[in-house]
Amino acid sequence: MTERHPPVHDGHLEEVAAWHPIEGTPEKRKVAIGCSVGATIETYDFIGFGIAAALYFNTAFFPADDPLSGTLLSFATLGIGFAVRPLGGIIGGYLGDRIGRKPVLVGSLLLMGVATVLIGALPTYEQVGIWAGILLVLVRVVQGLAFGAEWGGAILMCFEHAPWRKKGLYTGITQAGFPVGLLLANLAFLISVPLGGTWAWRVPFLLSAVLIVVGIVIRLKVEESPEFEELKEEGELSKNPLLEVLRDDWRNILRAFCLRITETAGYAVSVTFMLSYVAAEGLADRSVTLTATMIAAGIGIAATTAWGALTDRVGRRPVYLLGTALHLLWGIPLFLVVNTGAAVAIVVAFVVSYAVLQNCLAGVQGAWFSELFATKTRTTGASLAYQLSAVVSGFTPLVTTALYAGFGWIGPALLFSAYGLLGLVAALLTRETWGRAQRDDVAALERALATRSSVPAPRSGTPERRTPAASATD
Numbered sequence: 231m232t233e234r235h236p237p238v239h240d241g242h243l244e245e246v247a248a249w250h251p252i253e254g255t256p257e258k259r260k261v262a263i264g265c266s267v268g269a270t271i272e273t274y275d276f277i278g279f280g281i282a283a284a285l286y287f288n289t290a291f292f293p294a295d296d297p298l299s300g301t302l303l304s305f306a307t308l309g310i311g312f313a314v315r316p317l318g319g320i321i322g323g324y325l326g327d328r329i330g331r332k333p334v335l336v337g338s339l340l341l342m343g344v345a346t347v348l349i350g351a352l353p354t355y356e357q358v359g360i361w362a363g364i365l366l367v368l369v370r371v372v373q374g375l376a377f378g379a380e381w382g383g384a385i386l387m388c389f390e391h392a393p394w395r396k397k398g399l400y401t402g403i404t405q406a407g408f409p410v411g412l413l414l415a416n417l418a419f420l421i422s423v424p425l426g427g428t429w430a431w432r433v434p435f436l437l438s439a440v441l442i443v444v445g446i447v448i449r450l451k452v453e454e455s456p457e458f459e460e461l462k463e464e465g466e467l468s469k470n471p472l473l474e475v476l477r478d479d480w481r482n483i484l485r486a487f488c489l490r491i492t493e494t495a496g497y498a499v500s501v502t503f504m505l506s507y508v509a510a511e512g513l514a515d516r517s518v519t520l521t522a523t524m525i526a527a528g529i530g531i532a533a534t535t536a537w538g539a540l541t542d543r544v545g546r547r548p549v550y551l552l553g554t555a556l557h558l559l560w561g562i563p564l565f566l567v568v569n570t571g572a573a574v575a576i577v578v579a580f581v582v583s584y585a586v587l588q589n590c591l592a593g594v595q596g597a598w599f600s601e602l603f604a605t606k607t608r609t610t611g612a613s614l615a616y617q618l619s620a621v622v623s624g625f626t627p628l629v630t631t632a633l634y635a636g637f638g639w640i641g642p643a644l645l646f647s648a649y650g651l652l653g654l655v656a657a658l659l660t661r662e663t664w665g666r667a668q669r670d671d672v673a674a675l676e677r678a679l680a681t682r683s684s685v686p687a688p689r690s691g692t693p694e695r696r697t698p699a700a701s702a703t704d
Contacts, residue, residue: 252676254393254400257453261391262400264452265384266407268339271438271445272380273411274418275346276311276373278434281419282349283308284505284627285516286431290354291362301506305627307366308502311374312624318378319617320472323610326383327471330462331390331609332454334383339449342376343442345369350435354428378620382613389600390455394672395542398664401596402538408592409530409584414441416527420520457605468606475607475614482602485660486615489598491622492554492653493591498626499646500564500583501526506627507634507642513571522577526584533585537593545665546598550657553590557650560587561643569639591653601663 255261287307288300318338326334348369355362385404392400418434425433461467468474475483501523508519541549560582567579595616603611626645633641 252394252672252679254396255391255453255456258391258393258400261452262388262403264448265335265388265404266410267448268335268380268445269384269404269407270410270414271441272339272342272377273408274415274441275342275411275435275438276377277412278346278415278418278438279311279349279370279373280308280502281415281505281520282431282434284502285419285509287366290428290431291352291366292355301510302628302631303363305506305631306625307363307370309624309628310367311370311377312620314371314374315378315617315620315624316614318375318380319382319613320378320610321375322379323382323613324472325379326386326609326613327458327468327607330454330458331383331387332449332452334379334609335387335449335452336446338376338379338383339442339445342373342380343438343445345372345376346435346438347442349373350432350438378613378617381616382609385596386600386609386612387452387455389596390457390605391453395669396539397597397600398541398546398594399535399539401600402535402593405538405592405596406531406534409527409534409589413524413527413531416520416524420517420524423516423520461606466606471607471610472614475603475611479603479607479611482660483611483615483618485656486599486602486612487619488652488656489550489591489660490595490616490619492557492649492656493588493595494619494623495626495649496557496646497584497588498623499630499642499649500560500587501580503627503630503634503642504568504580504583506631507639508568508576511569513568514573514576518573518576519580522580523584525577526580529581529585530589533589534593537590538596541594541597541664545662545669546594546601547657547660547662547665550591550594550598551654553587553594554650554653554657556587556590558647558654559650561645561647561650562640564646565639565643598660598663602660 283304288304291307292300292303322334322338349366352365352369353362358365384407385401388404389397389401415434418437419431422430422433505519505523508514509516537549564579564583567575599612599615600608630642630645633645
């Protein structure tokens with residue numbers, strides 16, 4: 231049997247409509263919310279580590295007599311979690327394409343929760359010396375594996391339940407879980423600042439236990455992907471999705487990898503490193519940078535969804551071209567604005583960097599990356615590309631810190647712009663998956679099915695012959 235691709239790829243759209251209704255499944259809204267909630271919780275855990283690494287871990291888990299070395303070691307620990315994310319993506323993608331998307335969703339969230347709570351209970355360098363850093367690395371590895379498995383399962387579940395003409399909107403809702411998690415993580419650290427000492431960073435990690443329980447309950451109620459169930463029923467599951475996607479779709483993996491580097495590594499410069507930079511230069515205190523990040527994240531919740539919805543109207547590539555071009559141009563102005571030291575200017579810099587630039591790209595990725603790969607290898611392909619880029623992102627704060635030490639702020643600024651240039655070239659080389667032709671084809675099919683459904687049923691005793699789409703929506 232010929233491999234089925236997403237609806238926008240398949241030339242026989244009416245046949246595809248039989249097993250994936252144009253209007254989406256009845257569970258589409260619940261799935262989108264459930265996946266978004268899970269993404270929120272996992273982002274809270276993972277971003278929380280990034281915040282703590284920038285603000286506290288350089289002295290809590292490493293020698294305090296050399297702040298720069300402590301910062302480098304802290305960011306290196308942050309990078310380790312990103313380095314193992316591709317392995318988590320491979321494992322989660324393989325299992326998602328073999329046993330289903332739902333088990334991966336629940337398992338990754340549980341693993342992430344346990345690791346995050348343990349971080350809040352770890353001993354410090356003053357208590358156990360070098361073992362503090364070793365234990366932090368071990369827990370960080372577990373975090374990275376879990377987060378690597380999370381994205382592919384969540385975004386693909388949402389994509390495969392969504393209406394054909396609103397996949398950008400629905401996957402944008404799931405992607406919006408990330409700014410929600412960012413907002414909650416920063417809010418937790420802002421509130422915990424007055425606690426002082428180690429409690430300032432322990433409490434946010436310990437509080438995640440409550441979120442984990444809520445998230446698991448929600449995800450257990452989410453239905454499995456209809457497209458995966460269809461493949462399973464017809465015996466079309468890939469025996470080795472990793473090998474198959476590397477053999478047949480390695481070019482799309484490379485394209486998506488480069489596309490995402492702009493978004494994720496750009497965030498590592500403009501937000502993660504910027505938190506440390508502002509503190510090191512004495513431009514503002516921690517409450518200002520945390521507040522700026524919270525405002526940016528709050529706006530980003532709506533922005534991510536809106537950017538995703540925009541792609542349903544104009545296509546995936548035009549929005550991504552806009553976002554990467556803005557990244558290319560924003561590097562030097564970003565640091566010039568922050569260097570003023572004005573609180574309002576710092577807030578504006580964070581809002582532009584996150585709600586406009588980063589969210590512009592993140593809102594597109596869910597639909598575009600999913601559409602690049604065939605159904606039976608989609609989780610593996612999308613996850614692999616998405617998480618491989620995380621390695622670059624994870625070590626970007628370390629590289630950025632080194633560039634700052636050697637060249638001043640111009641080094642990180644040019645690196646940020648270079649990431650934008652890479653994404654711009656990749657966007658130009660990646661095919662449009664939801665262009666005018668695809669949108670017109672689906673609109674024509676909708677009109678045809680609507681006309682057909684309005685024809686009166688035959689009055690004879692012979693049972694009516696029903697269209698595939700009608701059968702699928704019963």
